[in-house]
Amino acid sequence: MGELEEAKAKAAAAYNAAADHFDHPVSSFWHRFGRRTVERLSLRPGEAVLDVCCGSGGSALPAAEAVGPQGKVVAVDLAERLLALGEAKAREKRLTNIEFKTGDMLALGFSDASFDVVICVFGIFFVPDMVAATKELWRMIRPGGRLAITTWGPDLFEPANAAFWDAVGADRPDLVGRFNPWERISTPTGLGEMLNEAGVANPDIFTEAGNHPLACPDDWWLVAMGSGYRGTLSQIDDTETLARVRGRNLANIHDCTAITTNVIYSIAVK
Template sequence: MNTFEEAKTQTTHAYNAAADLFDHPANSFWNRFGSSTVARLNLVPGEHVLDVCSGTGASALPAAIKVGPQGKVVAVDLADKLLAEAKSKAEAKNIRNLEFRAGDMLSLGYPDAAFDAVVCVFGIFFVPDMEAAVRELWRNVRPGGRLAITTWGENLFEPASSHFWQAVRAERPELYQGFNPWDRISNPEELGAMLAGAGLSWADITYEQAVHLLSTPEDWWTLAMGSGYRGTLDQLEPDQLQRVKESNLSRLEAESVNAIEANVIYAVIDKP
């Protein structure tokens, strides 16, 4: 299995497993930043949008509302369970201009310039060759259209994340991750350099300092179980999982942590 296939398999497993808690109120940041990304695109009725790594529709649903019945949004994700949740939400809201498609962003097969806007929120960093992925997304944008890429800033979910990985390392050192995929582009300079490497040197990049509130330390555990951390947690034995949870939450309680960092970087690139 090559590096890309390994990354794809691991990501698919983690997010399918996390689907049961993905839309829990403790994980409101998905909708928060998905909606904020869409707002930066200035979508108008009738436009066609491709939303990749769409999860449960945090950006696809507001985009579908913006483009209206005459427009269309194609929501793509590797995790079919997340797409099933997105479809249920669309049906509940009577949003009918959404198409859901399980697949990866590098092999969608759409013709050149098929979309007015292409969106990728918290997903580009899962591809080992991010520049190649950006070029493929850019190929789908029509002249006069735009590409939006949103990624995590520095210190994601700190201080909870560091406590999490310390607890994991104490139980299963081989599962410890000192480096996360989003760390490659966690500041505006790195993101800009990656986009320039893909041929897009004129991106409008905005860094937003943000926090995600925790009503109790338990909210952090819900976040971990309803996000990419789930891929690590599912590899623990039940007793190990319980010890990691207790260690993690006791640290947060001792330090009276009621908010974690959730810094975000937005990039919007207009196509001439």
């Protein structure tokens, strides 16, 4: 399996597994930052929007509301179980202008200039070649259209993140991540350089510092179970080992009341 196919398989497996906790109220940040991304785009009624790595609709659903019945949103993800969650929410909201579909952002089959707006929230870093992925997204935007890429800033989910990997490493050092793919674009400079390399000139880049509250340490474990960390946890098939990892992780953050959620937004006009 090549690097790209392996990355796609890992992302799909992690987030399909995480679907049972993805929309838990303790992980409300997915939808908060998705909506804030859409708010920065000033979408107009009737526009056509592509949302890649859409998850359960954190940005796709507010985009569908913004473009109205004359507009259209195509929401794409590799994780079928997250798409099912998004479809259920669209039915509940009676949104008929949104289509959720399984797909790879690098091979969607849309022609040049198919959309007024393309959105990617917390997803571009799952592709080994972020520049190639961004070029492909840019290709599908009409002249005058906009590209929105939102990514994590520095110190994501600290201090719980470091405690998580310490806890995993004590039993399963083979599973400890040595590199977080978003680190290359976790600063405005890094994100701007990546966009410029992809041919996306003069993007507007905004930073938002923040913290996500935890009512108790158990809230962090629910966040981990409903996010990319689930891919690691799913590889620990021994229940006693998993219980030790959980206990060690939570003991190390017993006095933690918030985790870091710094975000970087970019908006570029073609």
